[in-house]
Amino acid sequence: MELPTPTTSRPTPGQLTFRAPRRGKPPRHLADFEPAERKGVVESLGHQGFRAKQLSTHYFERLVADPEEMTDLPKAVRSELVHDLLPTLLTPVVRRQADDGQTMKYAWRLHDGAIVESVLMRYPGRVTICISSQAGCGMNCPFCATGQAGLTRNLSTAEIVEQVVWAARALRHGELAGGDAGDQEAPLRVSNVVFMGMGEALANYKAAVGAIRRLTDPAPDGLGMSARGLTMSTVGLVPAIDKLAAEGIPVTLALSLHAPDDELRDELVPINTRWKVDEALDAARRYFEATGRRVSIEYALIRDINDQGWRADLLGEKLNARGRGWVHVNPIPLNPTPGSKWTASRPGVEQNFVERLRAHGIPTTIRDTRGQDIDGACGQLAAATA
Numbered sequence: 001m002e003l004p005t006p007t008t009s010r011p012t013p014g015q016l017t018f019r020a021p022r023r024g025k026p027p028r029h030l031a032d033f034e035p036a037e038r039k040g041v042v043e044s045l046g047h048q049g050f051r052a053k054q055l056s057t058h059y060f061e062r063l064v065a066d067p068e069e070m071t072d073l074p075k076a077v078r079s080e081l082v083h084d085l086l087p088t089l090l091t092p093v094v095r096r097q098a099d100d101g102q103t104m105k106y107a108w109r110l111h112d113g114a115i116v117e118s119v120l121m122r123y124p125g126r127v128t129i130c131i132s133s134q135a136g137c138g139m140n141c142p143f144c145a146t147g148q149a150g151l152t153r154n155l156s157t158a159e160i161v162e163q164v165v166w167a168a169r170a171l172r173h174g175e176l177a178g179g180d181a182g183d184q185e186a187p188l189r190v191s192n193v194v195f196m197g198m199g200e201a202l203a204n205y206k207a208a209v210g211a212i213r214r215l216t217d218p219a220p221d222g223l224g225m226s227a228r229g230l231t232m233s234t235v236g237l238v239p240a241i242d243k244l245a246a247e248g249i250p251v252t253l254a255l256s257l258h259a260p261d262d263e264l265r266d267e268l269v270p271i272n273t274r275w276k277v278d279e280a281l282d283a284a285r286r287y288f289e290a291t292g293r294r295v296s297i298e299y300a301l302i303r304d305i306n307d308q309g310w311r312a313d314l315l316g317e318k319l320n321a322r323g324r325g326w327v328h329v330n331p332i333p334l335n336p337t338p339g340s341k342w343t344a345s346r347p348g349v350e351q352n353f354v355e356r357l358r359a360h361g362i363p364t365t366i367r368d369t370r371g372q373d374i375d376g377a378c379g380q381l382a383a384a385t386a
C-alpha cells in the first residue's frame with residue numbers, strides 16, 4: 001500500500017503555474033485540486049490532459065494507491081504522475097483496535113512529523129470515520145486533550161481527504177470486524193464522516209470545505225458520498241457557520257455548546273468571549289433555515305460543572321425560543337483527560353439532564369463513546385501518541 005517516497009522534487013517544464021511544495025507545506029496532491037483544475041495541472045506537468053481523469057478514477061473510485069495497479073498508464077508516466085500528484089501524505093504510526101475490532105484508531109505522521117489521528121467505527125448498517133482537520137487545535141477548551149496541546153498547523157485538503165480514502169481502503173481489505181450477520185453481506189463503505197477529531201475545521205475553512213467537496217463530488221471526481229452523512233462540528237465560529245450555510249452542501253452542523261449561559265461557556269469554550277451563546281445559537285438556527293438540516297448541539301456532561309437541572313431547562317428554553325423541530329441535543333459523558341480536575345456526571349444526573357430536555361420537547365440522545373480504552377474517544381486524540 002505504501003507509495004514510493006519522493007526523493008527529489010521533479011523540475012516542472014515550461015512556464016508553470018504550479019510550484020513545487022515549499023518547505024513546510026504538505027506535498028501537492030490530486031485531492032487538493034477542483035476537478036476542473038486537474039487537467040491543467042496534469043498538462044503543466046508535461047502530460048496529456050486526459051491522464052487527470054485516469055488518475056482521479058484510480059484515487060477516488062478504485063481507491064488504488066499502488067502504481068503497479070494503474071495499468072492503463074504507461075509505466076514511466078505512472079511513476080511520474082504518482083510522484084507528482086499522489087505523494088504519500090499519511091504514514092501510519094499507530095493502529096489500535098477496540099470494541100472487538102469494530103473500532104480502529106489510526107495515528108498518522110504527516111510529511112513534517114506532525115501527528116494526527118482518525119477513528120473508524122462500525123455500527124449496524126453504517127461506518128463512521130472521525131477525522132482531524134488540524135494538527136492540534138487553537139480553541140483551547142480546557143476539558144479537551146487536543147485543546148491543551150495548542151495548534152501546530154492546518155491540514156491541507158488532501159491530508160483531510162486521505163484519512164477517508166485510507167479508511168475506505170481499510171474497509172475494502174476487511175480491516176474492520178463486526179456487524180451483525182445480515183450486515184456482513186452488505187458491501188462495506190464509509191457512510192459517515194464527522195469532523196470531530198483534532199482541530200477546529202471552520203478555522204481551516206478553505207481546506208475543510210475543499211475536503212467536503214472532494215468527499216461529496218460524484219466519482220470519479222470525488223468519493224461520491226452523500227452530504228447527509230457528513231457532520232461539521234464547531235465551537236461556534238459564527239461568520240464561518242454563515243459562510244458554510246451558503247456553500248450549498250447540506251452537511252449536518254454540530255455546535256459544541258457545553259453550557260447554555262455565557263458565564264460558564266466563557267470558561268469551557270473560550271471562543272465564547274468572542275461569539276456569545278445567543279449569537280452561536282442564532283447562527284445554528286440560520287444554518288437550519290438555509291440547509292433544512294437539523295442541527296446537533298454537543299454537550300459534554302461534566303460533574304457538578306454544567307450538569308445542573310436548571311442548565312438543562314435554560315438550554316431547552318433557549319432552543320425553543322428559536323423554533324421547534326430544528327435541533328436535537330447530544331449529551332456525552334465527559335471523557336476525563338489525564339490530569340483533569342473534571343470528570344463525567346453521575347449516571348442519575350445524566351439521566352435527569354436528558355429527561356429535563358425531553359420535557360421541553362427537545363429530542364435528546366446520549367452519544368455513545370467508542371474506543372475509550374484506546375484513547376480513541378472524544379477529546380483524547382493524540383495526547384497519548386506523542
Ligand code: SAH
Nearest residue numbers: 144196199200233234256298334335378379
Ligand atoms: N473543534 C470541533 C471538533 C472538536 S472534537 C468542536 O469543538 O466541535 C468533537 C467534540 O468532542 C466537540 O463537541 C468537543 O467539545 C468534544 N470533546 C472534546 N473533548 C472532550 C472530552 N474530553 N469529553 C467529551 N467530549 C469532548
